[in-house]
Amino acid sequence: MEVTEVKREIDRVHMSFPEITDIYVADMEGEQIARTGTEELENVSKIWSFQVTRGGDELFSDIYLKPATSEPMQTITLSVIENSTVVGVLSADISFKRVMLSVMDIDVGKNVNVVVIASNGRVVAHTRIQQVPELDLSRSPVVEEVLAGQEGTMKGYTDELRRQVLGSYMPIRELGWGVLIQRPLADIDAEVGQLKTTIILVTIASIVLSVLAGWLMSRQITKPVHQLASASERVAQGDLSTWIEVKSSNEVGVLADSFNKMIVSLKKSRDELQQWGEELESKVHERTSELEKRSQELTDTNIRLKEMSRHKSQFLANMSHELRTPLNSILGFSEVLQEKMFGELNEKQEEYVNYILESGQHLLSLINDILDLSKIEAGKLEIEMGNVRIRDLLTNSLTMVKEKALKHGIEPSLKLEDGIPDIYADERKLKQIVFNLLSNAVKFTPDGGKVGIEAFREDEHIRVTVWDTGIGIKEGDKGKLFKEFQQLDSGADKKYQGTGLGLALSKRLVELHHGRIWVESGAGKGSRFSFTLPIREEI
């Protein structure tokens, strides 16, 4: 009779609140005396939660997955106390399926996922995965962070969908849970504006989730609390005599107490949840404004950088003009002297004038290189494509360095494949590349050495190689070779000074033609610089 009463109450709570899937009451031996539905009564004496609670503790289990339905579950187990003595155990299973389903409904945008993680690293809810069982993320670095109570952002880790993502995370400290919002890096890299969208999106998602989660959690727990409360009240008030009467029947007589006990502890949970909800909300606000500030900062920086880049281009253009004006005088007057337009020079004067002219020309080529590089960087270098006769181009380039080479006893050679085709390229730029490689070859080859140029067809490309028997390049230096202002250390011998720009420029120019440039060399073994260009490709 008394047991039937308990059974009825349990069933009523169960029917009204689907979140509570199972309730049982057991005696001190672990024998269930009442249980929801038509489940058979069992002995729970071997179950850990029973053993703990039997000692007088209350127990909120970790979130676990119900094997049959894969729902995230939590079991609340309480001891039933009479006159300060534990006389039995009451246990209720609560399902978080609703949390899971609600999270799956959140629209956070394509590719973005929201993950709710329980304290043991198990996934409670996931926007993109319905079957969360077995999804144990406890080893993920971001999950470790959030479960340790940290909040923040982590970039560039692999998420459970094997994507490289940016993740924002926030702990739900009172539950020991965490929330993650993850977005693939590939989607983010595009633009700063895009990033701002992401930030706002993530923030909105956090708010939605926190409110929703808070609401769901409190609803799931407080409603049964009230239900149980009223049940116990009714039992206590309406049928008090019955209860007193059956007080000697130990299992049932103390049920009201245990209900009360449960009410107290559930109320505590509810309060904590409410507090957590408020705290979380203010944290979200704080975070939103912080993120907005950061996003504004990024926008500002971006504007500033663009302006700086514009100033730089303008500065380079101005500087180039300013430098050419005196150079016109330097080069012009020294040429006038060299040409002896106004009379003879003595030997020394002639030698010096030649030096002035050479240095002036060197300076001019530096200015041109800097300007070209800055134009390429700004995407402003115009290339004028046309038919280029490789044979003519290479012969001309060789002629340009021949005089200087012969002066150093270097005999330049040219080797061309028969019938090498014309290519579609910018002739002036191509000449710049070849001339640059050739003058380097001559410059870095000791007197009496050899330099040469070769060209072959390789499928749809032609390959041009400029080789020399010069000082060569150390293996470790090859990487630096094609970078701006990265002149190699040629030791104490300052004889081999270059501009540090020529190869960087050549590389950029080859790449503008969709080609490739590289070097084969070893210290003291000479160098072979090669580049390929597509024979015919509209750029």
Added chain:
Amino acid sequence: MSGELILVVEDNEKNRVLFRDILQARGYRTLEVETGEDALVLLQNERPDLILMDIQLPGKDGIIITKEIKGNVDTKDIPVFALTSYAMKGDKGRMMEAGFDSYLSKPIKVMEFLRTVDDFF
């Protein structure tokens, strides 16, 4: 080289001297002014056979001055060569419109420069 008169518009003093001396050594007569505005004033009384016009000038630049020269019936037939250093963005288009008869880039190569001028006459 029969003593044609060449007007040099160039604001840099040394470069003015350079153009003057090499042209005179070649047998040309020269006039030199520092600004475009001075050139316009001078053109009211003088009729040079060729004008060498620097582009970056104080006041109105060489492009504007050339437009004015080419827009005036009295002076429109005088050939004008542009002396350009690095062209600023947008200058190229403006220069095409201005009506220059040829372009010479600075820094000049003296002998090439003189050959170009010779070939013109």
